[in-house]
Amino acid sequence: MSVDAxxxxxxxxxARIAVKDDEVEPLRGELNAILxxxxxxxxxNVEGVEPMTSxxxxxxxxxxxxxxxxxxxxxxxxNAPTRDDHFFVVPxxxx
Amino acid sequence: MTDLTSLTLAQARDALRKREFSATELVEAxxxxxxxxxxxxxxxxxxPDRARAMARVSDARLAKGEGGALEGLPLGIKDLYCTAGVxxxxxxxxxxxxxxxxxxxxxxxxxxxxxxxxxKLNNDEFAMGSSNETSCFGPVVSPWRRxxxxxxxxxxxSSGGSAAAVAAGLCVGATGTDTGGSIxxxxxxxxxxxxxxxxxxxxxxxxxxxxxSLDQAGPFAHTVGDCAILLRSMAGPDAKDTTxxxxxxPDYEQAVGASIxxxxxxxxxxxxxxxxxxxxxxxxxxxxxxxxxxxxxxxEISLPMTKxxxxxxYIVAPAxxxxxxxxxxxxxxxxxxxxxDVIAMYQGTRAAGFGKEVRRRVMIGTYVLSAGYYDAYYLxxxxxxxxxxxxxxxxxxEGINAVLxxxxxxxxxxxxxxxxxDPIEMYLNDVFTVTANMAGLPGIxxxxxxxxxxxxxxxxxxxxxxxxxTLFALGAVIEQAAGRFAPAKWW
Numbered sequence: 001m002s003v004d005a006x007x008x009x010x011x012x013x014x015a016r017i018a019v020k021d022d023e024v025e026p027l028r029g030e031l032n033a034i035l036x037x038x039x040x041x042x043x044x045n046v047e048g049v050e051p052m053t054s055x056x057x058x059x060x061x062x063x064x065x066x067x068x069x070x071x072x073x074x075x076x077x078x079n080a081p082t083r084d085d086h087f088f089v090v091p092x093x094x095x
Numbered sequence: 096m097t098d099l100t101s102l103t104l105a106q107a108r109d110a111l112r113k114r115e116f117s118a119t120e121l122v123e124a125x126x127x128x129x130x131x132x133x134x135x136x137x138x139x140x141x142x143p144d145r146a147r148a149m150a151r152v153s154d155a156r157l158a159k160g161e162g163g164a165l166e167g168l169p170l171g172i173k174d175l176y177c178t179a180g181v182x183x184x185x186x187x188x189x190x191x192x193x194x195x196x197x198x199x200x201x202x203x204x205x206x207x208x209x210x211x212x213x214x215k216l217n218n219d220e221f222a223m224g225s226s227n228e229t230s231c232f233g234p235v236v237s238p239w240r241r242x243x244x245x246x247x248x249x250x251x252x253s254s255g256g257s258a259a260a261v262a263a264g265l266c267v268g269a270t271g272t273d274t275g276g277s278i279x280x281x282x283x284x285x286x287x288x289x290x291x292x293x294x295x296x297x298x299x300x301x302x303x304x305x306x307x308s309l310d311q312a313g314p315f316a317h318t319v320g321d322c323a324i325l326l327r328s329m330a331g332p333d334a335k336d337t338t339x340x341x342x343x344x345p346d347y348e349q350a351v352g353a354s355i356x357x358x359x360x361x362x363x364x365x366x367x368x369x370x371x372x373x374x375x376x377x378x379x380x381x382x383x384x385x386x387x388x389x390x391x392x393x394x395e396i397s398l399p400m401t402k403x404x405x406x407x408x409y410i411v412a413p414a415x416x417x418x419x420x421x422x423x424x425x426x427x428x429x430x431x432x433x434x435x436d437v438i439a440m441y442q443g444t445r446a447a448g449f450g451k452e453v454r455r456r457v458m459i460g461t462y463v464l465s466a467g468y469y470d471a472y473y474l475x476x477x478x479x480x481x482x483x484x485x486x487x488x489x490x491x492x493e494g495i496n497a498v499l500x501x502x503x504x505x506x507x508x509x510x511x512x513x514x515x516x517d518p519i520e521m522y523l524n525d526v527f528t529v530t531a532n533m534a535g536l537p538g539i540x541x542x543x544x545x546x547x548x549x550x551x552x553x554x555x556x557x558x559x560x561x562x563x564x565t566l567f568a569l570g571a572v573i574e575q576a577a578g579r580f581a582p583a584k585w586w
Contacts, residue, residue, distance in 0.1 A: 003462070007462075008458075011458050011461050011462045011465065012458060013442075014461050014465060015417060015445070015457050015458050015460075015461040016421075016424070016438070016441040016442050016445055017442060017445045017446050017449065017454055017457065017458065018439075018442035018443050018445070018446035019446070027455070027458070030455055030518055031455070031458060031459060031462065033517055033518060033519055034409060034455075034459055034518060034519065035459075035462075037406055037409065037519050037522075038406040038407075038409055038410055038472070038476075039406075040402075040403065040406055041403055041406050041407060041410075041475055041476060041479055042475075043403075044400075044403055044475075044478075044479050044482065046475055046478035046479065046482070049478040049481050049482060050478070050481055051474050051477035051478045051480075051481065052308075052477045052478075052480040052481045052484065053477075054308075054338075055294050055308055055309075055480075055484070055533075055534065055535030056293065056294055056295045056338075056340065056535050056560060058295065058338075058340060060337060061334075061337045061341070063334060072196075075196040076196075076427075078194070078196055079192075079193055079194065079427070079428035079429070080426070080427055080428060081425060081426075081428075081429070081430070081431035082431065088426050088427060090426055090437055090440070091433075091434065091435070091436050091437045091439075091440055092436070092437075093436075093437050
């Protein structure tokens with residue numbers, strides 16, 4: 001499978017990465033080189049093989065459903081690019 | 096007095112306990128060494144004030160005979176580990192001003208045992224790379240040079256700063272992370288020892304995530320024994336990471352020097368790649384002979400899925416990265432590029448904040464997870480991953496204790512030499528290391544010789560899950576036979 005320029009633009013939109021017009025063609029070439037490389041997986045017979053979900057066999061750890069942390073709004077917000085009191089500020093989302 | 100920066104971690108530890116010198120003297124020696132070596136660009140942040148303060152505390156503890164396992168030992172930390180109050184960037188512009196209010200579990204374990212933070216080490220951006228050239232702080236220059244040449248070489252990646260700093264004597268040990276070879280490959284390129292533990296051995300909590308099912312923290316040091324000492328402190332259960340196992344951590348140092356008599360070492364025939372350099376083949380053969388001479392038996396084995404590990408990795412790792420890196424949106428932390436609406440803000444922020452390789456991988460990951468392609472790419476890759484793991488399980492069930500192979504297909508290359516036109520050229524560096532990540536297995540790279548141009552080469556051992564002890568025992572035998580390697584100082 002290979003991607004065309006429209007697909008590159010579509011994927012960039014899904015990934016929320018702005019792509020300039022002159023970046024589309026080089027990206028198309030690079031993505032296609034990677035896709036061509038992974039194409040060889042098509043040779044492998046995966047009939048009846050379970051996809052891996054956990055690399056080490058282990059049961060999901062359980063813990064008490066207790067509050068163990070919190071009350072640190074200042075710390076949570078300390079790296080925010082823009083904040084107002086204890087809120088993150090973003091451009092208007094709802095009209 | 097001897098140059099304190101030439102001591103191994105074990106030697107420095109023992110000398111500190113005997114009060115032959117103080118933690119403050121040791122840390123001063125390393126602070127000076129790091130200052131003199133700035134041309135290598137191994138550190139992205141030096142923290143001398145913190146180092147001096149931590150050393151003073153260590154000296155007080157040592158004076159009372161209350162020193163921890165790593166008391167007073169100065170370490171470098173890959174800039175992927177969050178360090179409370181100390182800038183942590185993942186070497187990405189998108190996190191260039193990020194100061195975590197919390198500490199990663201692994202570094203917290205190191206400080207608990209008395210280690211001293213010298214600074215944060217350079218790496219490929221978000222650990223995506225095999226040469227340390229994708230860092231937003233620029234490449235690390237390897238302390239190694241080809242004989243008679245002044246060309247700047249890469250230290251390998253992604254933990255290039257860690258490997259270079261240890262090799263150049265800028266810290267007594269360092270932390271790294273290994274997603275596809277990012278500890279073992281730079282260790283081999285820089286002539287130091289690097290360990291990628293079993294997936295789940297070390298907590299991933301507080302380490303900037305790249306590919307969560309593959310990432311694992313591990314140590315770099317001059318010797319196998321030094322890595323054993325570091326890993327014992329780094330590893331252990333952690334309630335904050337559900338994939339971190341509840342297993343007791345053995346005293347790995349005890350395994351160094353243990354007998355390997357009767358162990359069965361697998362030599363995988365599929366690693367004998369067409370066009371493999373003769374000196375790599377010879378190194379591999381020599382390594383097998385060393386293990387045999389120490390009483391192990393070598394057995395040719397087959398790992399038929401080997402050639403599919405790298406292509407499967409380049410689906411699984413970017414897919415997980417695209418998901419993990421979705422958090423960098425310019426809202427809660429990191430860079431923000433304003434936009435006319437929220438979508439434009441996300442898109443502008445991520446275009447400006449991520450470097451080229453990261454953008455490329457996030458896009459590949461987004462593509463292989465997108466509607467209509469998920470089964471063909473991601474699901475198939477995860478099935479292939481099951482088969483890769485089965486290859487190893489079959490060998491282990493037949494009595495193989497560990498697998499021996501070269502760490503890399505070649506010695507270090509020049510800065511700017513690879514991957515310009517074709518990303519795959521760079522990816523192929525990880526062809527021997529990536530299988531261990533795909534199968535979750537522990538691996539160690541031990542310096543084993545020099546190539547014809549005087550550059551270090553490494554041999555890799557891959558072991559059974561949670562059997563790092565066998566790797567330390569085998570690695571020590573190779574180290575004993577091969578000797579240690581240090582670059583000639585030019586900086």
